[in-house]
Amino acid sequence: MDAQGRGRAGDNNVDPADQWVFDPNTGNYELRLDHAGQAPARPSDRKTPGSRRAARNPGSEGGDTDTRPLPTQRGRRNEGAAAEDGERPSGGRAARRAAGNRTATATASGPVGRRKPKPKATGKKKALYWTAGVVSFVLVAGCGAAYYVYQQLDGNISKVDVGVENEAVSSGPVNVLIIGTDARDGKGNSGYGDAGSVGHADTTILMHISKDRTNATALSIPRDMITNIPNCPTKQKDGSKKIVPGENQVRFNTSLGQEGRDPGCTWRTVEQMTGLKINHFMMADFNAVKELSTAVDGVEVCAAKDLNDPKSHLKLKAGRHIVKGEQALAFVRTRHAIGFGSDLDRIKMQQQFLSSLIRKLKSSAFSSPGKLYDVSQAATKALTVDTGIGTAGKLLDFGNDLKKVDIDKITFATVPVLDNPKDPATVILNKTAADPLFAMVRADHTLAKGKKGKGKKSAPVKKAPPEQVRVDVTNGGGPIGSAQETVDWLQNSKAAKLSTNAGNAPAKLAATRLEYAPNQADQAATLADWMGLPKSALKKSAQNAGDRQPMKLTLGKDFKAPGSPIEAPTETPDGVQNVNADDKNVCAK
Template identity: 90%
Template sequence: MVGFVLVVGCGGAYYLYQQLDGNISKVDVGVENDAVSDGPVNLLIIGTDARSGKGNSGYGDSGSVGHADTTILMHISKDRSNATALSIPRDLITDIPNCPTKQKDGSKKVIPGEHGVRFNTSLGQEGRDPGCTWRTVEKLTGLKINHFMMADFNAVKELSEAVDGVEVCAAKDIDDPKSHLKLKAGRHTVKGEQALAFVRTRHAIGFGSDLDRIKMQQQFLSSLIRKLKSSAFSSPGKLYDVSQAATRALTVDTGIGTAGKLLDFGNDLKKVDIDKVTFATVPVLDNPNDKATVILDQAKADPLFAMVRADHTLAKHKKSKGKSSGPAKKAPPELVRVDVTNGGGPIGSAQETVDWLQNNKGAKLSTNAGNAPAKLAATRLEYAPNQADQAATLADWMGLPKSALKKSSQDAGDRVPMKLVLGKDFKAPGTPIEAPTETPDGVQNVNADDKNVCAK
C-alpha cells in the first residue's frame, strides 16, 4: 500500500478511480479527517494475518481473528519533500488503550484496554478494529494519525502480479520451509505467491526473528515503490491493473473511503521523491522476561519519535524543496490569550508556566486550566486562524516545534483563548522542546532508492 499511495495520483487516474469506488471497504473508527491536509500527514498501514479471502487459507495462524501482523506508520512531511516509514514490530510489548468500536447494528462498544501485551493484539483481539491499532500507535509514538489503510495477504500477491513482478535481492541462498521461499543468491523478480513468501520469510535469514522479516518487507516495498513510480506505469491499461489490485485488497477509514477522496489523498502525497523516502524500524530490545517478545528501546525510540514529530527527515540529503513562507507576524504580549493545561508534564507545570508567562513575558491573559482530560506524549498548541499571530508569539517563547502547532478551521471569538497542553516532552517554561535532526545511532533504516539492499 505504501507504493500505491505514492503513485495513486498520477496522470489519467481520475476516470479509472471512478470505476473503482465499489472495491473500497471502509471502517468507521470514530475519527474522520479530511482527505487532504495542509500539515504533515501520518498514514497507518496495517497488514493483517487473517486467513479470509481467496487463496489465503494456507497462510497465517489457523483461526486468527486478523491481528496486526505488519504495521508501518508513514509520516509525510508538511512540505511533502520527504517521508519516513516506521515499521513497528508485531511482538513489541506495549499498552493498548480503551477503544470505542462501531458495531454492525450501529451501536458503539468500548473494548477495554490492556497493559503489557503484544502490539499485534491491538487488532482483532477482543473485537478490536483498526481504530484500536490507530489509538495504540498514537499512544506509543505521540504522533496524531490522519488515515489508515489495511490489507490482507492478497494485496502483496495481486499488486506484485499487476506490476509484472518486483525485483528483490538475496545475499545468500534462501530456503525457508515455513514461508516456502526458495531463492538462489542474487537478484530475482518475484510476484504472486513467491512475492508473499518473500515478505513473510524470517527463518532462513539473519537471526530468524520478526525484525529480520521487517527488513525483507522494507526491501520489497522500496523496490515496489521504485517500480510504481517509474514511467513504465504511465499507460492507462497498466494503471488500471494496479488500481484494481490495490483497491480490491484495501480497507480504509471513512476520511478516504471514496475514489475521489483516495485520488485527492494520493495526489497530495505523490510529490515525495523516492530518494527522500526512508524506512526505519522502531528500536527495540530483547524482553528479559519473554524471549519471544521485545520491549521498546526507550533511549533510541524517544529521540526517533521526537524527530518525526518535529517533521525532521531521516533521509541523508537534508535540502528541502518546499518554499519558505517567511516569518509569521507576532502579537504583542498583552494580546496573547491562552489556557494552559498539564497533559503529561511534571506536577505543577501548568501553574509554573502561567506564572512564567505573566511575570517574565507579560502575557497577563494566560490562565491555568488545570489538568488535561488525557495524557499527551507531545506538547500541543491549539489555535484558530485569527489567532496565528498569538500562536507565533507563544511558540517562540516556549520553543515549540512546528509539529506542536494545531490550527483549527474556524476563527475564534474575541475572548476565546488558545489552548496549550503540556505533554510528556515538556521540561520547563522557556526550555525549548527540541528534537534531533540526525537519525539516532543504532536505529535500523534504509533509503527506498537504495538498489543495493540484499537479504542476508
C-alpha cells in the same frame, strides 16, 4: 466493467483498457465510448462556431482521433483479422469491429479546423497510495475519463468507521497507518496465518509525510513489542458503539482483531505510543502483496546468500530476482532464512521489497492506461480504509497530495526495541532511542542521509564514560519529583553513579539548563546526549572546575521525562535501523 451512467449499456465484452485512445490535442489518453456511434459527446467534442462535424468510417484518412493501439494488457491476446497491408485495425476491440463493418459510421471525436493544438497537460505524475503489509498504490492520473473508472474502483474499496473522519487532503503533515493483517480471508490464503483467527496487526507501518511534502518516514512497528492498548470505541453492525477495554503490557499485534478490536484500536495505540496524530489508515491481507506484485509484473529483490525458508516456502539463489504472486508473499513473510530468524529480520525484508516497489511504480514504465488500470484494480480490491478516504475520488486526491516526495527522501526505519528480560519471545520499546526518533518525526525532520547542514560544523567533543559524569540535578520547573526521577534514571539506566538530587532550584526556569566548566566538556557532551539537550541549553563557564566539583543540571518547564529530548534532533538517533527507498544495493542476508 459496464457503461451504465454514461448513456451506454450495450456491449459487455468491451474492456475499458481497449477504449482508451491517444488524443493529440491534449497529449492524454482518453476514453472513447462511441464504437457504435451512440455515446454522448464530451464537452470538448461540441461544435464551435463555424465548424462542422464530419461523419466518417473509423480509421479513415483525415480523422482527428489517434487510434494507435494501446499497450496490451497483461495476459490478453491481440484479436481481429489482419488488414490487407499487414497491420491490424487499431483502437481496441470496439474499433476493430467497427473497421470490419463498412456501413457503420462514427461521429468525429475531436474539434476540427485551424485551431492550434492544445498544450500537453502537465502534472501527469502518478498518484501514490500506501496500503497494508505492502505499500500499495492506486495509479489513476492523466486520464481524461477517470470518473468512468471510479465507478468500478469505488465498489472495490471496503471502509471501516473508526470514529474519526479527517479530510482526504491536509495542509499540514500527514500520518497514514498501514496495517497488514494475518487473517486467512481471501482466495488462496487458507495456508497462511492462524486457523480460525480473526487476524492481528501482523505488519504495521506508520508513514509520516512532512508538511512541505519534501520527505517521508515509514516507521515499522514490531508485532511482538509489549505495549499498552487504550480503551477503544468500535462501531457495531447495528450502528451502536461498544467500548473494548484496554489492556496493559500485551503484544502490539493484539491491537487488531482480538476482543473485537478494529483498525481504530491500532490507530489509537500508535498515537499513544508515538505522540503523532494519525490522519488515515489503510489495511489489507495477504492478497495485497500477491495481487499488486503481479499487477506490476514483479518486484526486484536481492539475496546476499541462498535463501531457503520452509516456513514461508521461499527458495531463492543468491543474487537479484523478480518476484510476484505467491513468491512475493513468501519473500515478505520470510524470517527463518535470514539474520537471527526474528520478526525484526523479517521487517528488513519488507522494507527492501517496499523500496523496490516504490521505485518501480515511480518509474516511467507505468505510463500506459492499461497498466494503470491493472494496478488500480489490484490496489483498491486489497484495500480497507477509513471513511475519510473511502472513495476512489478521495483516494486520488489523497495520492496527488502525497506524490510530491522524491524517492531519495523516503526512509524506512524500525521502531527501536530491546529484548524483553521477562519473555525472550517478545521485545520492549527502547525509549532512549525511540523518544528522540518520534520527536524527530513529529518535527518533520528527515531521516534521509545527505542533507546539507548550514554553516561550518565544529569538531565533535569527545564524550566521557558514564562513571566520570558528575552532576547535581535540581528541579526548576518540571513536574514534582522530576529531580529524583532523573537521578534514578541516570544511575540505573546510564550507570552514572555520581549523579545527585540537589532538590529544588532557587528560581523557576522556562528552559532546562546544563552549566559546566571548560574541563567538563566531555562530561557535558555525554549528559547532553543522554538527555536530548539542544545546544542552547548548554552554558559553559570561564573557569575550570575542581576535581570533585559537579556540573549543574536544572530541569526547566520544558522538561518532560528523563531521556525525552527537549528539542527534536536533526540526525537519526544511534541504534535506529533504517534504509533509504532509493538504495538499490540492499540485499537480504
